[in-house]
Amino acid sequence: MSTLFGLPVALDALIRVLIIVGVMTVVVMGLIYIERKVLARFQQRLGPTRTGPMGLLQSVADALKLVAKEDVRPTNADPWVFELAPFLVFVPTFLGFVVVPFALAWSVRDLDLGLFYILAVSSVNIIGWVMAGWASDNRYAMLGALRAVAQSISYELPLVMALIAVAMVADSLNISEIVRGQAVVPNIVWQPLPFLMFFICMLAEMNRPPFDIPVGESEVVGGPYVEYSGIRWSMFFLAEYASMFIMALLGAAVFLGGSAWPLGEQLGLPWQILLTVVKAGAIIFVVIWTRASFPRLRIDQLMSFSWKLLLPVSFAQIMVNGLILVYDLPYGMSHTLLAVCSAAGVLFVASAINRSVTRPRPRPVLISRSEAAR
Amino acid sequence: MTNALQPNSNHEFEVQDIMINMGPQHPATHGVFRMVLAVDGEIVRDLIPHIGYMHRGAEKLSETMDFRQGIGFMDRTEYLAQFNAELAYVMAVEKLMDIEVPERAQWIRMILCELNRLSSHFMFTGAFGADAGVFGTSFIYAFRWREEILDLFEEITGDRLMYAYFRPGGLAWEVTDNFVERVHQVLALSRQGIKDVDGLVTNNEIFKARTQGVGVLTKEQAIDWGTTGPVLRASGVAMDVRRDEPYLFYDQVEFDIPVGQNGDVYDRWCLRIEEMRQSVRIVEQCLTKLQPGPIQPERMPRMLRTPPGEVYIRTEAPRGEFGIYMVSKGGNRPHRLKVRSSCFANLQSLRDMSIGQYVADAVLALGSMDIVLCEVDR
Numbered sequence: 001m002s003t004l005f006g007l008p009v010a011l012d013a014l015i016r017v018l019i020i021v022g023v024m025t026v027v028v029m030g031l032i033y034i035e036r037k038v039l040a041r042f043q044q045r046l047g048p049t050r051t052g053p054m055g056l057l058q059s060v061a062d063a064l065k066l067v068a069k070e071d072v073r074p075t076n077a078d079p080w081v082f083e084l085a086p087f088l089v090f091v092p093t094f095l096g097f098v099v100v101p102f103a104l105a106w107s108v109r110d111l112d113l114g115l116f117y118i119l120a121v122s123s124v125n126i127i128g129w130v131m132a133g134w135a136s137d138n139r140y141a142m143l144g145a146l147r148a149v150a151q152s153i154s155y156e157l158p159l160v161m162a163l164i165a166v167a168m169v170a171d172s173l174n175i176s177e178i179v180r181g182q183a184v185v186p187n188i189v190w191q192p193l194p195f196l197m198f199f200i201c202m203l204a205e206m207n208r209p210p211f212d213i214p215v216g217e218s219e220v221v222g223g224p225y226v227e228y229s230g231i232r233w234s235m236f237f238l239a240e241y242a243s244m245f246i247m248a249l250l251g252a253a254v255f256l257g258g259s260a261w262p263l264g265e266q267l268g269l270p271w272q273i274l275l276t277v278v279k280a281g282a283i284i285f286v287v288i289w290t291r292a293s294f295p296r297l298r299i300d301q302l303m304s305f306s307w308k309l310l311l312p313v314s315f316a317q318i319m320v321n322g323l324i325l326v327y328d329l330p331y332g333m334s335h336t337l338l339a340v341c342s343a344a345g346v347l348f349v350a351s352a353i354n355r356s357v358t359r360p361r362p363r364p365v366l367i368s369r370s371e372a373a374r
Numbered sequence: 375m376t377n378a379l380q381p382n383s384n385h386e387f388e389v390q391d392i393m394i395n396m397g398p399q400h401p402a403t404h405g406v407f408r409m410v411l412a413v414d415g416e417i418v419r420d421l422i423p424h425i426g427y428m429h430r431g432a433e434k435l436s437e438t439m440d441f442r443q444g445i446g447f448m449d450r451t452e453y454l455a456q457f458n459a460e461l462a463y464v465m466a467v468e469k470l471m472d473i474e475v476p477e478r479a480q481w482i483r484m485i486l487c488e489l490n491r492l493s494s495h496f497m498f499t500g501a502f503g504a505d506a507g508v509f510g511t512s513f514i515y516a517f518r519w520r521e522e523i524l525d526l527f528e529e530i531t532g533d534r535l536m537y538a539y540f541r542p543g544g545l546a547w548e549v550t551d552n553f554v555e556r557v558h559q560v561l562a563l564s565r566q567g568i569k570d571v572d573g574l575v576t577n578n579e580i581f582k583a584r585t586q587g588v589g590v591l592t593k594e595q596a597i598d599w600g601t602t603g604p605v606l607r608a609s610g611v612a613m614d615v616r617r618d619e620p621y622l623f624y625d626q627v628e629f630d631i632p633v634g635q636n637g638d639v640y641d642r643w644c645l646r647i648e649e650m651r652q653s654v655r656i657v658e659q660c661l662t663k664l665q666p667g668p669i670q671p672e673r674m675p676r677m678l679r680t681p682p683g684e685v686y687i688r689t690e691a692p693r694g695e696f697g698i699y700m701v702s703k704g705g706n707r708p709h710r711l712k713v714r715s716s717c718f719a720n721l722q723s724l725r726d727m728s729i730g731q732y733v734a735d736a737v738l739a740l741g742s743m744d745i746v747l748c749e750v751d752r
């Protein structure tokens with residue numbers, strides 16, 4: 001394993017960690033700015049305009065405000081648990097950056113079990129949520145935390161299953177390998193259904209609308225972080241956007257061909273990074289778009305959607321993938337089969353959603369004033 | 375004590391509902407409403423509403439104000455449908471004094487009241503979308519078009535919120551010269567606005583899943599609780615004061631009354647969207663019948679004095695039946711004024727709507743009533 005400038009491994013690791021945290025904090029600030037601007041356009045507003053040119057410094061101003069705020073802890077809160085909780089959300093999220101490939105062979109550590117690692121790490125932060133909800137001594141926070149647990153457990157499984165299905169096709173759990181394998185055709189062509197499920201589960205994992213049930217503004221007023229303020233609250237916030245960025249990068253790498261597709265591996269390093277970030281940006285844009293246009297689901301609907309539809313379908317996808325891949329068919333034939341089966345799955349999911357929600361019901365009738373007058 | 379030694383096998387765990395206090399400072403309570411929910415997990419077991427945080431004694435204060443000053447209080451009672459509230463008040467005075475209101479003033483009143491209904495329902499669509507979890511989009515869509523209506527009101531009355539424009543006998547002053555064109559303009563924009571809001575929310579799958587079959591109020595319950603307006607009509611009762619006891623010139627225009635079939639939150643939403651379309655229709659008809667003429671009767675006394683008597687006026691405000699009960703013992707001020715608040719009666723049905731539903735549904739049930747706390751507490 002090569003280290004930077006031939007430094008000792010420990011020092012090298014420390015430097016890399018500092019780079020990650022520093023760079024990602026800036027990226028997250030940019031992300032917040034972009035979200036505010038894009039959301040504003042969807043809502044026919046301008047978004048931030050006053051701080052800096054085109055409001056570019058809005059996130060900086062917000063961050064300064066948050067840092068300067070008083071760090072309030074409720075009297076009855078459990079002090080240790082309350083103060084530890086933000087770290088338990090923040091740290092695992094940032095750990096995910098270790099394996100995300102911005103370019104080919106340009107990640108902090110190129111782990112062989114990268115996909116496995118990122119899933120394992122990203123599911124730890126739920127403990128922080130529960131701690132925050134429990135320690136706040138607030139019933140909204142408690143309700144929000146319990147909702148978060150239910151949601152996280154329900155959507156972790158289809159997320160993992162969707163990624164396993166892709167890993168089967170890519171024949172590797174190493175994210176760089178998966179990217180390299182997509183130099184010609186990105187995985188989304190072979191596996192549209194897992195991409196769809198990945199996107200839905202990603203929204204649920206990040207508590208983004210329409211799955212923002214744990215933090216629902218009009219119900220539990222911010223959920224687990226209702227009692228947090230100042231720097232601790234901003235850590236939750238930072239973690240939320242960081243995880244959005246990680247998930248988008250993961251989606252870009254695993255499904256959209258990362259830096260390898262469509263220009264191949266010969267591309268210069270800056271261009272590779274740009275390509276990856278643009279793809280991740282496209283995913284983030286759709287996430288924001290979803291936020292601007294969808295109402296929130298209810299907790300029971302959320303659960304039944306996961307357990308009754310997504311999970312069985314993801315199992316079916318894995319079984320079909322296994323069946324196709326076990327008979328050493330020629331590449332073109334097996335992959336065409338995969339694509340067809342997966343696309344059929346997408347149609348099935350779409351029709352199932354359609355049928356389970358929209359039932360025919362009597363419409364309001366119009367009674368004319370004159371015809372029914374007494 | 376005979377059972378003391380037997381293990382209580384039926385209750386391995388002791389289960390206790392937790393009480394959640396929602397409001398008066400909660401984003402979903404539309405003002406300063408407070409409800410205490412007894413919650414078993416996510417299910418609402420009981421709901422105790424607490425009102426009165428907004429109580430300002432408007433009824434009592436009106437007794438110290440003469441009939442022209444009292445109009446201002448009506449604006450503050452119902453701050454989303456001010457014209458409708460003013461109308462009930464001035465109609466009560468007119469009936470006591472037996473004043474004949476000129477035709478032109480009546481038509482203008484009708485136009486303004488229907489436009490006010492439109493703006494109030496826009497407010498509902500925005501706020502309810504936010505309740506359902508659309509992050510701000512429905513709010514801004516609705517407010518964009520509501521703003522146009524408020525601009526028109528401002529041009530006419532000089533104020534965006536507290537109009538005080540209706541007077542016993544007619545109107546305070548003549549409308550602006552380009553009134554008809556401006557109303558046509560606003561109607562065109564409103565039609566676009568209705569389309570926007572309708573297209574954004576009504577057919578959304580998640581919205582349907584959230585609202586259909588939620589907060590159901592049966593016909594009998596709706597009548598028993600004395601609900602009126604869209605809440606009652608959504609439950610399948612075709613009751614509309616504009617049709618049943620026409621005031622102004624509602625008997626001279628053609629409009630439809632939408633009546634729901636399911637009595638749930640979704641019906642209340644659809645109903646209001648349809649009512650907005652009908653309001654546009656009514657205003658269009660009013661504009662064709664608007665003629666030049668006086669806006670006040672020939673001889674109005676400088677000081678309004680009513681003969682002794684009592685009167686009850688019912689009008690169809692956006693939220694239901696808005697009534698004014700006025701007792702006069704002679705003189706220039708009411709002896710007693712009672713406001714029959716539509717929201718106050720509607721709000722009583724909240725408990726029936728919410729029990730057994732999820733916490734998130736209780737929020738939607740409350741939102742679907744479109745309450746104005748100022749009107750509830752007065």
